[in-house]
Amino acid sequence: MTDRLSFLSAPLARDAAVPLRVQVHSRILDGIRTGVLTPGSMIPTEAEIGRLLGVSRTVVREALMLLDEDGFIVSRRGVGRFVADAVPQAGLERLRPIEDLLSMPGSRLELERTQAELQQKTSTYIAEELAIPSGSAAWFVETVVRRDGQAIALTQEHLPAGVDLDDPAAGGTALAKLLARLGPAVGSGVVRFSAGLLGESRAAPLGADPGEPVLIVTQTARLNGRPVYLAKHMLRAGAGQLSVRQ
Structure with missing residues (x-):
């Protein structure tokens, strides 16, 4: 060994x-x-x-x-x-785009795309979640979510290279695009919640302190039984309550 x-x-x-x-x-x-x-x-x-x-x-x-x-x-x-004593396992449940979860009556929600690129090599963790070979190409889409002008969340989405996003640099999140085009075909996935810190790279797009505590929402989704989507949403205190239906 x-x-x-x-x-x-x-x-x-x-x-x-x-x-x-x-x-x-x-x-x-x-x-x-x-x-x-x-x-x-x-x-x-x-x-x-x-x-x-x-x-x-x-x-x-x-x-x-x-x-x-x-x-x-x-x-x-x-x-x-x-x-950890046990490696985390993925579970399944239906997903909603983060902009739907964070919208509030009477408030204006805006999405600012900060990155949208086909990365030629991806990490082991992302490759495992998307069921693609380690180091292979994958889409990376990063978006700042603002409510009434205040940056309340950072969204980082990953999809296999073969997924057609039309124009990934425009419009809503990648999950919203997938659901709008494919509807119920994007079926099951998993949502995980954890507490953490922003860190240097994720604080920069928000103009925030790297040590700021955030709620981290990890989403995955499947298409025709295969993993097709992975996202991490870093929610700041100003994001307010997040409703999850079971």
């Missing part, structure tokens, strides 16, 4: 198309998936991982934050971070 320190210290690809935080996230997740980092075991500190991989603590902190909010690791205050 591969030694955990040797596994973590193997050089990163340094591929300009893949952000360092994504590469660090994929490395640690690969370690969890393959059993190099065993369930319940303590993982190295931010400083140790940064030294092993030759990256900054900020990069490592963002990668660990994502792994924590997705349930792959758990943090114990004053002790450290540990691999």
Whole structure:
């Protein structure tokens, strides 16, 4: 079995198309998936991982934050971070676009597209959620949601490269586009809720503090039984109540 320190210290690809935080996230997740980092075991500190991989603590902190909010690791205050005892499994339920969930009577909701690109390589986590080969191309669509001029949420959506979004840089969220075009064919998925922090990269489009606490809503959806959509919505305190029907 591969030694955990040797596994973590193997050089990163340094591929300009893949952000360092994504590469660090994929490395640690690969370690969890393959059993190099065993369930319940303590993982190295931010400083140790940064030294092993030759990256900054900020990069490592963002990668660990994502792994924590997705349930792959758990943090114990004053002790450290540990691999979760059980890897999270996806569940199924019908989804609604985030703009529908955040709209309020008498208020004006606006969507500001900040990114819309076909990324040539994607992370292990996104590839797993979309059931595509790791490192393959996928759509990335990022949107700031504003209510009455106030930025209340950041939405980051991922779809397989073969999905036709028409003009991904315009209109509503990618999920709204899929539902408008395909209707009930976009059927089942999962919604997960977790508490977390914005982090450096996600705070920038909102003009917010990276340490600001947010509610993280993770959505997935299927088309003809296959995963076709993954999104993370970072909801700020100003987003108000979120209603979920069961």
